[in-house]
Amino acid sequence: MENLAAKYTHIPGWGIDADPKNDPTYPMKHRTDEEQKGYTWERPAQQPEDIEILRSIERPNVSAVFGTSVPPQGLSGQIRRFAFRYSESSYGHWLPLLVADRVNVVEGILDDFKRGHVPNIFAEKGMKADWKYNQKALVQTVVVGALITTAVVVLFRNRKNALS
Template sequence: MENKPVDYNLIKGWGIDADPKNDPTYPMKHRTNEEQKGYTWDRPTQQPINIEVLHSNERPNVTAVFGTSTPPSGLSGMIRRYAFQYSENSYGHWLPLLLADRVNVVEGIVDDFINGKVPNILAEKGYKAEWKHNRTGLLQKAAIVGAISTVAFLLLRKKN
């Protein structure tokens, strides 16, 4: 098979956005070239950093303002620190963060038991509201969990 050069001018619509004066968003957006000037605002005063703050390795510094409610701790914190070694466009960043969220939930339940509090998991998961507003969906979820649990139990029992 021969590799022939393509004449893009023959392709209908090719390069339609090449001319900035022929901008299809013109009626909605009046171009003033203000967005081309870059930052025209003063950076806010840096919030004091008195806890560990994880930030993207694509940023040279920490953002001026950040959340401080839950600093990384325990196993979930270790997983988060690992995740922030990778770029934000990588599965190595997002998948560990998802795992860290799930681990943090378990850590919270264990912490409740350690502090003498029995967590009301059904209320915290919103099952009362789901029973009221989405009964079919809740019953479907319960059936799926029941079926998976039964299959897992039978498979484990069969091995023993």
């Protein structure tokens, strides 16, 4: 263990909490287990709930404040509602939320087109910086995306021809 600690001593602040005598809460905090009593403080005023709020099944109430800028809507909203049926410790909660984020990106692009705005995906995804600092990864991403798109198009064409 000592060898491992010596290996990282060049990092500023490394091991600062290793010495129990250097506990930043001692001697100011006197441990009385008072915090185990639950809500012992006055709860802040509740933010009004004027939009749909998705809440964890593990929480009996909503937190005092929450985001309202993007309420769940469309297909991504349906996926999010599905995800919140499951516990936060479950893949059934987190994986659908990841999918919903990706679906929401596509919904946003389609919404831009619907409003007559052509999105500059190259700039919005930071590809200029990638081109400048990480060309190899950018080219790899573009090639993989093109291959996947081609495979999907070919798959759908083959299905269409097979059904005809």
